[in-house]
Amino acid sequence: MSSLLNNLIVTDPSGSSRKESGGNLIHLQQRPTEDMATQGNRGRLRALASGGGSMCLEEVVIGEEIPYPYEVIQESAEYLLSGTRHRPKIGVICGSGLGGLADQLDERDVFPYESIPNFPVSTVVGHAGRMVIGLLSGVPVMCMQGRFHAYEGYPLWKCAMPVRVMKLMGVEQIIVTNAAGGLNPGFKVGDIMIIKDHINMQGFAGDSPLRGRNDERFGPRFPAMNNAYDKNLRDMAKKIVADMNLSDVVQEGVYVMLGGPTYETVAELKLLRVVGVDAVGMSTVPEVVVARHCGMKVFAFSLITNQCIMQYDTDATANHEEVIEVADKRKKDLQELACRLIVKMAVVDQDG
Numbered sequence: 001m002s003s004l005l006n007n008l009i010v011t012d013p014s015g016s017s018r019k020e021s022g023g024n025l026i027h028l029q030q031r032p033t034e035d036m037a038t039q040g041n042r043g044r045l046r047a048l049a050s051g052g053g054s055m056c057l058e059e060v061v062i063g064e065e066i067p068y069p070y071e072v073i074q075e076s077a078e079y080l081l082s083g084t085r086h087r088p089k090i091g092v093i094c095g096s097g098l099g100g101l102a103d104q105l106d107e108r109d110v111f112p113y114e115s116i117p118n119f120p121v122s123t124v125v126g127h128a129g130r131m132v133i134g135l136l137s138g139v140p141v142m143c144m145q146g147r148f149h150a151y152e153g154y155p156l157w158k159c160a161m162p163v164r165v166m167k168l169m170g171v172e173q174i175i176v177t178n179a180a181g182g183l184n185p186g187f188k189v190g191d192i193m194i195i196k197d198h199i200n201m202q203g204f205a206g207d208s209p210l211r212g213r214n215d216e217r218f219g220p221r222f223p224a225m226n227n228a229y230d231k232n233l234r235d236m237a238k239k240i241v242a243d244m245n246l247s248d249v250v251q252e253g254v255y256v257m258l259g260g261p262t263y264e265t266v267a268e269l270k271l272l273r274v275v276g277v278d279a280v281g282m283s284t285v286p287e288v289v290v291a292r293h294c295g296m297k298v299f300a301f302s303l304i305t306n307q308c309i310m311q312y313d314t315d316a317t318a319n320h321e322e323v324i325e326v327a328d329k330r331k332k333d334l335q336e337l338a339c340r341l342i343v344k345m346a347v348v349d350q351d352g
């Protein structure tokens with residue numbers, strides 16, 4: 001096989017071809033086109049290899065789906081803007097079982113994901129799969145009632161593409177919510193963890209929603225992530241939970257996203273605890289990375305829906321039914337927290 005790869009033509013996501021090693025450039029079978037991205041096709045990057053001058057040809061798939069270019073994101077944004085009179089500057093992504101906030105919006109316009117050009121669709125229980133745009137206590141907000149996860153088969157850039165759509169619609173601040181397993185032994189089921197930092201496991205492994213050619217219209221090639229979770233918004237939220245008498249169930253901590261869909265083994269959880277993880281989930285990080293890349297302020301929280309199981313001698317198991325059930329029990333408090341925070345965010349935004 002390696003001799004077959006002597007002459008390799010590679011097409012990168014910018015559409016340019018290059019010769020990977022010595023030999024004759026023979027024939028480029030397929031270039032990824034904008035059309036392919038627009039249609040959401042698997043934009044396979046292909047290469048042809050020939051072995052030592054013979055005409056033995058081999059097709060090698062070397063890439064993944066190509067991230068949507070700016071114009072495709074713009075098309076989704078324009079579609080939504082043309083379907084609503086609201087002009088939200090605040091976006092919300094609702095985690096598993098936490099979509100009820102969207103139902104609280106007044107004068108709302110509802111867009112099933114299937115109806116939005118270029119949008120993925122939700123496939124997970126507890127994620128309705130609708131964009132809801134309306135007023136929350138008079139503040140224009142757009143709410144994702146359901147998100148996209150890597151384990152559904154979406155590349156990370158696609159999990160996070162709605163954040164770019166929000167950006168092009170004028171959103172400047174985002175609230176990201178999720179259900180997560182509590183790894184910190186001090187956490188109880190039903191606690192709310194304000195996220196102060198994350199560990200980007202996929203990033204460690206070389207994947208990122210920002211992988212591929214960078215478009216400066218979205219943000220810089222190398223965005224900083226040390227202050228991803230806005231300190232002022234976290235302080236604001238802490239005051240709100242104190243006013244709501246919820247301080248004893250509110251924590252602050254570090255979230256990690258794993259690829260899922262398996263819940264973690266005991267050994268994996270022990271490892272994560274050693275490196276300082278407080279809550280474990282399968283989402284959020286790609287959305288936050290993309291939001292920070294395009295300059296949005298981020299506030300995020302996890303609802304601790306289950307305790308991570310760290311013992312070998314138990315029959316208990318993590319399960320999604322429990323996740324949804326706990327989310328349902330806590331939804332009123334979470335909606336009120338989000339609502340109060342949104343009102344304050346809007347005031348701060350107005351005051352500059």
Ligand SMILES: O=P(O)(O)O[C@H]1O[C@H](CO)[C@@H](O)[C@H]1O
Nearest residue numbers: 095096178179282283320323
């Ligand atoms: O992160 P959200 O979407 O809230 O959902 C969490 O709950 C599901 C597992 O029960 C996973 O999708 C995990 O990421």
